[in-house]
Ligand code: HEM
Ligand SMILES: [Cu+2]
């Protein structure tokens with residue numbers, strides 16, 4: 215049918231890039247970055263409001279901004295970018311044309327229209343219900359409608375991805391099994407189907423309820439199904455950003471998986487077990503049995519956590535292996551020191567890996583323990599945790615890969631290279647700050663989604679310890695740093711994409727890769743990585759038991 | 773490379789490096805430890821959330837609460853009744869837009885059956901600075917046995933967003949040593 219479609223061969227990577235794919239990736243990535251900028255700005259105003267000395271916004275604007283922040287960054291930015299990643303991991307990596315480009319554009323338009331509709335609903339002021347929109351808080355009908363349209367658009371994109379895999383298989387554009395990166399993206403896509411189905415099951419009745427066709431929605435049922443959607447979408451993010459870690463390690467350094475079998479197996483665990491984890495949002499809800507909670511919150515004996523812990527070894531391990539192959543063999547860590555730290559794609563990826571594992575991963579598992587959740591649920595510890603996963607982990611990984619996409623897909627040189635070089639460090643520093651200070655304040659009981667913890671005008675005021683206010687102030691300062699890092703990213707990407715020097719198909723901007731035989735696995739020794747993983751493991755154990763000790767100091771309850 | 777098909781077509785037969793295998797086993801065992809920690813705490817730990825819950829209507833729940841207030845009120849404070857129920861008694865706390873009602877006064881070292889429900893939207897029971905956090909739903913009545921071990925004045929913060937008055941939704945609880953009357 216369309217085998218004569220236009221494509222070019224990338225001179226540096228040898229990848230075959232189809233015109234239609236390229237345009238779709240460009241459109242999705244650009245819209246994503248625009249929403250990151252808008253949503254990030256809202257996040258900054260939220261953080262500055264929670265800084266007592268600044269207390270920027272009035273209450274109604276605070277709740278509006280918080281709703282817009284959650285939606286625009288967590289949903290719109292991330293999903294648009296993921297669509298770009300899916301198209302890249304199928305059409306570009308496999309070197310085949312994209313299936314049904316018209317449908318892909320239809321999906322894009324639906325997502326964009328949906329995002330705009332919901333944003334307008336929020337900005338009008340009557341839909342400050344947070345992105346979770348728990349009933350019986352009621353938003354304007356258009357709020358739900360926008361999200362539904364967005365989800366339908368995303369679902370179309372997922373099917374275009376599957377279609378493209380089929381095309382590649384039929385037209386034999388690759389041999390053997392799909393590359394690991396495509397495999398990881400497929401895992402993300404499979405989870406996405408489940409996720410979007412849950413979203414439809416809960417949001418369609420809620421929309422009908424908002425226009426009066428459904429009279430009552432049970433709150434517990436809502437929370438259970440909503441988190442089937444809300445939590446699983448985080449698993450899409452994890453699968454997507456880990457895929458990107460592998461991709462960056464491969465493209466920048468030429469790294470190979472230590473063992474295809476182990477890495478793929480780890481991804482597979484996500485499909486099998488991640489969905490269960492929506493339970494960890496329900497640990498302190500009434501009417502759910504402890505047996506159900508314990509089994510589900512642990513993803514069936516922590517098998518999905520096992521998946522992530524495996525990637526935590528294999529990603530740095532493959533970097534060590536390839537660096538040692540290049541001769542950086544001195545001591546435990548020469549390979550690490552000699553990594554391209556000045557390349558924002560690499561540094562962003564590595565900071566994402568470290569913060570996701572140490573901060574986001576450990577805190578997530580610990581707060582998901584059935585009983586420990588009692589001392590953490592709905593405190594600001596929760597946003598602290600997920601800024602380490604979804605901002606330091608996912609967002610920073612997406613930023614890092616953008617530095618590869620700009621030369622490869624947009625065919626522009628990176629503008630302001632020095633700013634680009636610094637950007638992952640600045641953003642990483644700011645995000646570590648917001649994550650850890652919010653986590654700290656949460657252990658002191660500071661609530662999330664709360665305009666004023668000094669509660670000056672409450673009838674029965676309660677004073678939080680002074681340290682809590684200090685931590686929220688430090689959080690505000692870190693937010694400024696993170697905001698700066700975000701702005702640097704937007705300036706570099708927008709600048710490069712629209713005004714960067716065009717790359718003709720001769721120049722090289724992506725570092726050359728050193729592909730050779732698969733099978734270094736048997737010889738690869740990765741002692742440095744084992745030490746890093748050991749440090750991680752000890753921190754994990756300590757933090758786990760420290761929190762049990764905190765719990766044991768709380769009033770007995772049963 | 774991760775961006776190219778595996779060189780070895782039969783990649784699933786490749787041997788797994790020892791270090792990777794060891795880590796997989798360690799991580800798996802750690803998962804078991806974490807899993808059984810929860811089970812262990814159910815058997816020997818003192819902080820486990822109750823599974824006891826009932827369906828209830830707002831009218832029924834506020835009737836029960838008012839009956840308790842009637843029976844055990846000892847004084848009034850800022851317009852709130854303060855109730856001091858005896859040990860082992862069923863005590864009720866109403867969550868509604870935007871207050872926790874009434875003020876409970878408990879005794880240190882004694883157990884009570886605390887009931888929680890909302891009359892309207894979802895709220896978040898957050899007892900400070902003890903830091904016990906429980907989701908409060910309308911139409912569900914949750915019952916748990918609590919035993920205060922520290923005395924003083926405690927704040928009840930709402931930590932589930934419940935509309936524009938959310939940050940003003942504060943309650944209070946007192947814990948006194950042996951009697952207090
Ligand atoms: C400049 C960067 C950012 C700053 C300063 C920031 C700051 C904050 C703060 C202070 C909160 C409010 C916590 C509360 O009061 O409950 C928050 C909530 C949140 N943030 Fe961010 N954030 C940033 C970037 C992001 C990004 C990139 C994402 C997603 C990828 C994200 C996702 C969220 C979500 C989902 C919430 C929860 C909203 C809710 O509770 O409904 N943030 N953020
Ligand atoms: Cu409330």
Ligand SMILES: [Cu+2]
Pocket residue numbers: 895896930931932933934935938939941
């Ligand atoms: Cu509230």
